[in-house]
Amino acid sequence: MPTVLIVDDALFMRVAVGNMFKEWGFEVVGEASNGREAVEFYNQFKPDLVTMDITMPVMSGLDAVKEIIPMHPDANIIMMTALGQQRIIVEAIEAGAKDFITKPFEKNQLKTVVDNILGYDD
Known part of the structure; x- marks a missing residue:
């Protein structure tokens, strides 16, 4: 079972994204509310x-x-960004993030990004 760590300071986003991943057969191994927790x-x-x-x-x-x-x-690492954060996204990709998705997003948009990164095909 693939594992995922969900990092967002908004509880409702962690729950919503976590539910999507559980539906897709992932184990949510952790939820972090800031970058320091994410690293740990x-x-x-x-x-x-x-x-x-x-x-x-x-x-x-x-x-x-x-x-x-x-x-x-x-x-x-998939960056989750609000509109207007393109400069930060570029910096994150240059730093090694694999992809990004802009909030709000549809479940199938996130699934496509996840499948691309992990090499899954439907």
């Missing part, structure tokens, strides 16, 4: 996939990517 949980669980919000308290998603990727270059 990544090191602890080494999930197959991470969904990472950009704007969070304590440490941003971008800063978390910059900490995770040097230690785990094969980490599969």
Whole structure:
């Protein structure tokens, strides 16, 4: 069973995204509400996939990517962004994030990104 770490400071987003992944057969190994927790949980669980919000308290998603990727270059991180954060997305991709999705998004949009990163075909 593939594993996912969900990182977002909004509880409703963690629950919504977590439910999508459970429906797709993933195990949600952790939920983090800021980038510092994301780094700690990544090191602890080494999930197959991470969904990472950009704007969070304590440490941003971008800063978390910059900490995770040097230690785990094969980490599969999907950035979750609000409209208007294109500059940060470019920086996150350059830092090693695999892809991004803009909120709000449809479930099938996220599934396509996940399948592309993990190499799944429907």
